[in-house]
Amino acid sequence: MCMPMPRFRFFIMVMAILAACGVFGRAHAADRITVTVTGKGPDVVLIPGLASSGAVWDETVKQLAPTHRVHVVQVAGFAGAPVAGNAEGPVVAPLVEAVDAYIKANHLKSPVVVGHSMGGFTGLLLAGRHPEDVSRLLIVDSLPFFSSLFSPAATAESMKPQAAAMRDATIAMSADAFASQQAMTLPRMVKSPDGQKAALAWSVASSQSVVARALYDLLTTDARADLPAIKTPTTLLYPYDPAMGAPTAMIDKTYADAYAGLPGVTLKRIDDSRHFIMFDQPKAFADAVETFLK
Numbered sequence: 001m002c003m004p005m006p007r008f009r010f011f012i013m014v015m016a017i018l019a020a021c022g023v024f025g026r027a028h029a030a031d032r033i034t035v036t037v038t039g040k041g042p043d044v045v046l047i048p049g050l051a052s053s054g055a056v057w058d059e060t061v062k063q064l065a066p067t068h069r070v071h072v073v074q075v076a077g078f079a080g081a082p083v084a085g086n087a088e089g090p091v092v093a094p095l096v097e098a099v100d101a102y103i104k105a106n107h108l109k110s111p112v113v114v115g116h117s118m119g120g121f122t123g124l125l126l127a128g129r130h131p132e133d134v135s136r137l138l139i140v141d142s143l144p145f146f147s148s149l150f151s152p153a154a155t156a157e158s159m160k161p162q163a164a165a166m167r168d169a170t171i172a173m174s175a176d177a178f179a180s181q182q183a184m185t186l187p188r189m190v191k192s193p194d195g196q197k198a199a200l201a202w203s204v205a206s207s208q209s210v211v212a213r214a215l216y217d218l219l220t221t222d223a224r225a226d227l228p229a230i231k232t233p234t235t236l237l238y239p240y241d242p243a244m245g246a247p248t249a250m251i252d253k254t255y256a257d258a259y260a261g262l263p264g265v266t267l268k269r270i271d272d273s274r275h276f277i278m279f280d281q282p283k284a285f286a287d288a289v290e291t292f293l294k
Contacts (some may be wrong), residue, residue: 163220
């Protein structure tokens with residue numbers, strides 16, 4: 001597949017997103033997740049991304065805990081968490097149901113949900129499948145169909161062979177090869193040296209099998225047709241870094257087109273940032289969260 005160089009660089013950046021990657025915990029829903037709860041007040045659920053730790057939200061927890069009860073999700077098998085219920089089979093769809101089960105079991109009344117990357121995709125599916133669970137949704141750099149970045153003509157079905165090959169290759173890698181791949185990939189996803197160090201440690205500590213199967217799920221799940229039915233007020237934060245080689249207009253159009261079917265979505269670009277906006281632009285990210293919660 002050939003594409004112009006700026007688009008190719010943007011494609012590489014987004015594929016990096018795909019390949020990359022407190023007070024008490026509670027296992028729930030067949031041990032798919034654990035949840036750490038901090039603070040008191042209106043409920044906010046925070047969901048991390050692929051191969052990430054719930055610690056990605058540490059600064060957000062500090063920001064919100066004085067006024068909110070914050071529920072930080074940790075996905076089983078990511079960032080050194082026990083694989084538990086994610087030992088085999090799909091990851092993303094069961095994650096959606098595990099978050100739904102947690103919300104209902106703990107009698108959370110339509111909490112705010114914030115998700116990064118795969119966590120944002122999880123929040124989007126949750127809002128579509130269990131709208132009573134989500135009062136408002138903040139998506140941090142995610143898409144309703146990741147494979148559309150391969151080709152506008154891609155479908156969930158057509159992507160299955162390629163996604164399966166990526167899944168199987170990731171599972172078959174040696175631990176050293178996997179770690180080396182992550183070390184090369186993560187600088188494209190986060191500019192902050194401390195952020196790179198943290199994200200790399202989480203990724204290397206993750207189960208390759210869980211990461212690979214979650215990646216397969218992301219590449220073969222298309223939520224675009226469900227967007228018009230989602231009534232949850234939604235904000236999308238997305239990054240822009242000129243060093244990645246894509247013009248601003250292309251980045252803006254990519255996200256605007258991806259979410260065109262979602263009624264009333266608010267799109268906000270965070271400049272001079274890569275995928276981990278909370279690391280690269282912490283103040284801008286905190287301000288955006290604060291504005292979203294008002």
